[in-house]
Amino acid sequence: DSGVTQTPKHLITATGQRVTLRCSPRSGDLSVYWYQQSLDQGLQFLIQYYNGEERAKGNILERFSAQQFPDLHSELNLSSLELGDSALYFCASSVGGLPHTGELFFGEGSRLTVL
Amino acid sequence: DQQVKQNSPSLSVQEGRISILNCDYTNSMFDYFLWYKKYPAEGPTFLISISSIKDKNEDGRFTVFLNKSAKHLSLHIVPSQPGDSAVYFCAASRSNDYKLSFGAGTTVTVRA
Helix, strand or coil, X not given: CCCXXXXXXXXXXXXXXXXXXXXXXXXXXXXXXXXXXXXXXXXXXXXXXXXXXXXXXXXXXXXXXXXXXXXCCEEEEECCCCHHHCEEEEEEEECCXXXXXXXXXXXXXXXXXXX | CCCEECCCCEEEEECCCCEEEEEEECCCCCCEEEXXXXXXXXXXXXXXXXXXXXXXXXXXXXXXXXXXXXXXXXXXXXXXXXXXXXXXXXXXXXXXXXXXXXXXXXXXXXXX
16 A cells, blocks of 8 residues: 555546546655556656646646645546546655655556546 | 657566566666556556666665666566566656656566
8 A cells, every 4th residue: 555545446437528536645745746557558747746836747638637735635637538538547646846856656546438 | 759668568487587677768868767566456666766877776686777878777586476477667767857757567477
């Protein structure tokens, strides 16, 4: 158990819909990262928040947005869903703002299926 | 733009033998490299890392080798155990960069 909690674990929805994925980081961790893993692909970095502020953006689509709340939990919002958005979405947390100053702790992921 | 590549999607090895996983990168600015291990239905977990000032880092049965001139790193697992059966991801980052770039992963199967 990494201490990072992601909900829901599985989600099935239709094209055009909107979903919200939630992440609670490990106690004491200030950084939250979101990654997307599509079939047979590596983890693609989407976005990072540090202590409530956006710190870095990766290959995140404009249809996607995220935020980190004062209690440090984070939500990833995916809208106008397309079939290609079907993937495993991982949240990770770390104490510091740089991923290699402390290892990342990953949640179990949220598997999104868009039909 | 896949800056970190793991060209072997799978590896099968007999228990007790050595597992060698390879990873290549294209960005010469990367100076920190990590390996993560992932079991089914779990998130990746950190395994071992190496900075560009070293060419080897060892932790128990796991050793990572870095060849900067070839932009290549490898993970050696000796001896391989059934519990090592998992997907292994190579990742890399630059100093003061906020993201890790991951490879596609190598699935290791350790046969009894």
